[in-house]
Amino acid sequence: MLLSQSLGLSAVLFTLGVAGVLLRRNAIVIFMCVELMLNAVNLTFVALSRQLGFDGQVFVFFVMTVAAAEAAVGLAIIIALYRHHDTVNLDNINLLRG
């Protein structure tokens, strides 16, 4: 029973993350939503590893490592964006428009 509840929670978290990325305009919030999606996936791995062995938990370590690195780089980019544009609102950041 714990498995299905865990997976359900994971699905809810992931959907929240996707919805946040799609709907929010603040770069920091979007960034946090990406982290939320990563962690939803981590939860899935951990929950399933109870039945399928430790491989999932090993994956989670990798994901956490990558997420940490990504947080460092991503936050640095957002700071650079803010210094350049005086805003982190993505509606105002459209330099790549064709």
Add this chain to the structure above:
Amino acid sequence: MNPLAGTVADRVGLLILLPLIGFVVNGVVAFARPKAKGVATAVGVGSVAVVFALAAGIFGKMIGVQTDVPFIKPLWAWIPAGDLRIEFALQLDRLSIVMALVVTGVGSLIHVFSVGYMAEDPGYARYFAYLNLFIAFMLTLVLGASFPVLFIGWEGVGLCSYLLIGFWFTDEEKARAGLKAFLVNRIGDAGFLVAMFMLWKHLGTLNFVGVDASAPRLLAAGGSTVTIIALLLFLGCTGKSAQIPLYIWLPDAMAGPTPVSALIHAATMVTAGVFLVARAGVLFALAPTAQVVVAGIGALTALFAATIGLKQWDIKKVLAYSTVSQLGYMFIGVGTGAYAAGIFHLMTHAFFKALLFLGAGSVIHAMHGAYHHTHSHADAQDMRNMGGLKQFMPTTYRTMFVAFLAIAGIFPLAGFFSKDEILGAAFNRGSVAPFWYLVWLLGTVAAFITAVYMTRLMLYTFEGPNRTGDAERPHLHETPAVMTVPLVVLAVLTALGGIINLPGKWAASGWLERWLDPVTRQADAVTHLQAHLSSGGEFGLMTLALAIAIAGIWYARAKLHPEALVPADRAPAEHGFAKLLLEKYRVDELYQAAIVRPLVAVSRGVLWKGIDVGLIDSAGVNGSAVVARTLGWMGTRLQSGNLGTYVVLFVIGALAVLGALIR
């Protein structure tokens, strides 16, 4: 094994190579040292003289041995393309060596004459470069062993003709005359090309030997195929040899230096068409309709051009129309199937017309010199400004008088025999079809007119009082020896040239006809001509021809009064028929209105404004650019730069892929 193999005839390629080297050397001299006249003279005249000696050597060799079979000298494989294998091969036979001798012999004399005529010209080396190139191409034309090789020479002499007509290209009128000659010749050359295509399609060979052998087997005699081929070839001849309807370029070609007119536009190049008909004699023999057209056009041209010659004032224009007229005679000859007579007249005409042109050149040189002294701008070529020149230029007068008697047809000069031979052949064929009597009649009337206009030329130029001008008269004098010696040599040839083909039944008579027999035999076998007129008939025709010539001269002397002429700038305007003749029947204007202007209008209105600008530029070039740009613009609309949009699209895409995977 051909008896000529291993002899001097193996060096036949040198005949073309040497003038070509002369062209290159003189071309370099013209660019690097335009003032180095000594080099240009030595190379220009020397190369042609050596080539003449070589041709004479080969001819001497040919007299001694059996030359019924042409000697073919392949030089290299020129166009090896599938079934089509064309060798660059030269052919020595009795016809080509005769032509080569005429070209190099008369050519040498004219080169020598040019040394004097062009002495003061700044383009001296360039002139000799072109002249040597012409000799090289003309020899390619007469020596080529197949239609394509002949065609190279054919086009090459056309190029040289263009270059030399427009030699003084800073004068726009002269440059235009060169262009006119070139463009008019293109029409005829297109016919020649199509004829070659058809020959290849139907016979599978383009060698003269191959065509002569296979044409009677593969082409139905009198059939439409061979008739069309022959007529297309003849279209080429009308362009190159200035016959109706393409003769209009030749009178304008007189814009070139006078020795050029003598060499290219009288003695050699313009006779190429006659040579071609003789070369392709078997094809024409198989197509009697084409023969009728050839002889008919020849007769019409002979008469038509002679009448125009009656009223021209420019001494070179008279000779130009005379050339057109005499070429008409040659076509009567070859059209009748009397190839030997046509070639005979070609030779004698080369002698006497070159002499007439060089004589005219000598006169113009003297006139020009006199006007140059007084800085007058009067026309040095207008006969109304001449008169009485025989006391100033006795050698020129005497030599030209010989040529005058020859072209008028006075016994026993060369022109008398050759013209008579042609008219006799046409008369002879009249017993088969009455049409040929008409050809004979037109030719005979033209002979009368020839005598009249030539008498007029001699009267107005050399007799009567001098009209050059009082200030200029003391400066009129005979031209230097370098110019008069070629005149004397040509005068001797003109006087004696008739002996190579005398009429009658003596051992010496008909030498050229017997010499050319191996070449013309096949064509004669197809035509089945009656051998000859009876001696009585022949004698009667000759007497008649002589009477007509004398009548023409007498009539002109009785009617024309050089004493009554006034210089060109004071001359009254002409009226009536004389005006029409002076304006050359307004044929140029007719062509201009009927062909040139509509062509230009269609080219401008439809081809340029309509098809080029409207279709190709707008729809094709710019249209495809517009389509590409529109598609690109549509693509850029996807790049909104808005991250949210990208993410939405990305998620939709990811979901679509996921859905596809788990379905």
